[in-house]
Amino acid sequence: MSALQSKRILLIIGGGIAAYKSLDLIRRLRERGAKVRCVMTHAAQQFVTPLAAGALSADHVFTDLFDRQDEQDVGHIRLARECDAIVVAPATADLMAKLAGGLANDLASAVLLATDRPVLMAPAMNPKMWSHAATKRNRATLAKDGVRFVGPGKGEMAESGEAGEGRMSEPVEIADAVAALLAPPAGPLAGRRIVVTSGPTHEPLDPIRYIANRSSGKQGHAIAAALAKLGADVRLVSGPVSIADPAGVTTIHVESARQMLAAVQSELPADAGIFVAAVADWRPAVEVGEKIKKRAGEAPPAVEMIENPDILATIGHGQSRPWLVVGFAAETENLIDNAAAKLKRKGADFIVANDVSHDSGVNARGVMGGDRNRVKIVSKDGIHEWPEMSKTEVAERLAALVAERLRTITV
Numbered sequence: 001m002s003a004l005q006s007k008r009i010l011l012i013i014g015g016g017i018a019a020y021k022s023l024d025l026i027r028r029l030r031e032r033g034a035k036v037r038c039v040m041t042h043a044a045q046q047f048v049t050p051l052a053a054g055a056l057s058a059d060h061v062f063t064d065l066f067d068r069q070d071e072q073d074v075g076h077i078r079l080a081r082e083c084d085a086i087v088v089a090p091a092t093a094d095l096m097a098k099l100a101g102g103l104a105n106d107l108a109s110a111v112l113l114a115t116d117r118p119v120l121m122a123p124a125m126n127p128k129m130w131s132h133a134a135t136k137r138n139r140a141t142l143a144k145d146g147v148r149f150v151g152p153g154k155g156e157m158a159e160s161g162e163a164g165e166g167r168m169s170e171p172v173e174i175a176d177a178v179a180a181l182l183a184p185p186a187g188p189l190a191g192r193r194i195v196v197t198s199g200p201t202h203e204p205l206d207p208i209r210y211i212a213n214r215s216s217g218k219q220g221h222a223i224a225a226a227l228a229k230l231g232a233d234v235r236l237v238s239g240p241v242s243i244a245d246p247a248g249v250t251t252i253h254v255e256s257a258r259q260m261l262a263a264v265q266s267e268l269p270a271d272a273g274i275f276v277a278a279v280a281d282w283r284p285a286v287e288v289g290e291k292i293k294k295r296a297g298e299a300p301p302a303v304e305m306i307e308n309p310d311i312l313a314t315i316g317h318g319q320s321r322p323w324l325v326v327g328f329a330a331e332t333e334n335l336i337d338n339a340a341a342k343l344k345r346k347g348a349d350f351i352v353a354n355d356v357s358h359d360s361g362v363n364a365r366g367v368m369g370g371d372r373n374r375v376k377i378v379s380k381d382g383i384h385e386w387p388e389m390s391k392t393e394v395a396e397r398l399a400a401l402v403a404e405r406l407r408t409i410t411v
Helices: 019-031 050-057 075-081 093-101 107-114 127-131 133-144 171-182 218-229 257-266 311-316 335-346 391-408
Strands: 008-013 035-040 085-091 119-123 153-156 163-167 193-198 233-238 250-253 272-275 282-284 305-307 324-331 350-355 375-379 382-385
Touching (some): 019 035, 019 085, 019 171, 035 050, 085 171, 093 119, 093 133, 119 171, 127 133, 127 163, 257 311, 272 311, 311 335, 335 350
Parallel strands (some): 193 233
Antiparallel strands (some): 282 305, 350 375
């Protein structure tokens, strides 16, 4: 599978004659399975049109920092974060200077200053501009800040009689550099496939109402991201949440418990399954096709409930059981007793137990929806209590534990 499969690439097209190559670059990236979204500077639009870039990327092209529609929800911040990497091609001397100096007076420079994603620049300019002391200083500054570069190469320039170093790398070379930038790290989980569930499930009552819980998905998404950082091929099956998909993770969106189970089973076999989602235990026996109306003088309708499939138990005792199965127990009372019973009943290797009551002492509103957690690891080897920490720290520690457990398993 290509290293760019399902990766989200934000392509910033700078203003220069090499901008015509950016259209071929879009095609090359999409051939490898990447999803491409484009930002074009005002100067870039003098060489290629947003219509052409949009047609090739099959997405909206962003051009204006002050576009009322795109910026109504601070669009430049979304662009900066809702991607796996940013590619600047062509990277003009002006764009390099802006980022090196911390300027943000247009959409492209604002996105570059606001991002925390890897940035790859493909410089393209006249050889005299490339060799200028100012450009050299800017490149050195950007490299020190973590920006990666591909090219420029040597060759004839667009200007008659001009040749030298400054020619933008070919689209295939840039696509190769993006793939290398996003290649999975050789971490302890490299080559491991791990399925993670996250968030709540929504069980429909009628076309506009559903039964759900307070799960935000923060812990599950953080675990998926932490596993990916250790090199795992992570398949995140997420219920309805309001947070962004973690970068470097393949995310499958579902609504109900039955959809979540089907999605998990479709991703097996796997080396490990981490079942974090707060799956609804029951669902209405009948989903009404029309909105249930409130009628004056009538009692509310009775709702018969039936049990949802138990995803953890189904996988934990199934024929396609991963080598390592981890469950979560969100309890409001008798935490250890309930977690120990769940460990045996559901075929898990260990249970991550946390107190989600409002008086748990972790968050004012309890663990669900908060940013901190305090868990206990319950297994046949005993109980290990972890101190209170952020959900990101819990995720990183759990990912390290998963890596260690998988290392000791002989297949």
